[in-house]
Amino acid sequence: MGNEEILRISAVASYMGIEAALTDIKENKTQEVPLHLKNATYDGEKKMGKHKGYKYPHSFGGYVEQEYMPEKKTYYEPKDIGFEKKIKERMARFYEKKED
Numbered sequence: 001m002g003n004e005e006i007l008r009i010s011a012v013a014s015y016m017g018i019e020a021a022l023t024d025i026k027e028n029k030t031q032e033v034p035l036h037l038k039n040a041t042y043d044g045e046k047k048m049g050k051h052k053g054y055k056y057p058h059s060f061g062g063y064v065e066q067e068y069m070p071e072k073k074t075y076y077e078p079k080d081i082g083f084e085k086k087i088k089e090r091m092a093r094f095y096e097k098k099e100d
Contacts, residue, residue: 013084017076024073034067063094 040051055064078084078091 013077013079021075024075031070034070036066037068 035049036052036054038045038050040046040048046052053066055066057064078088080088
């Protein structure tokens with residue numbers, strides 16, 4: 001399999017992920033953003049609990065276990081070829097840490 005074909009397959013996987021997300025937005029109710037992800041720009045918002053407990057991922061090696069979506073959904077599913085194979089392996093390591 002040549003580099004051109006690998007790039008085409010990667011582009012298809014990315015495109016399919018975007019299409020799945022757009023379809024979800026059109027057909028389903030959007031999820032509420034968790035309070036710790038909401039910005040707290042004034043004291044009233046802080047009192048409501050916004051941004052409380054937020055963990056900045058870059059302070060934890062680029063990934064941190066915290067709720068990003070109340071209902072977990074997966075849109076992008078990397079393939080077992082080219083660079084996507086490395087992405088898939090990295091994602092698997094993140095999910096393994098979550099299950100421990």
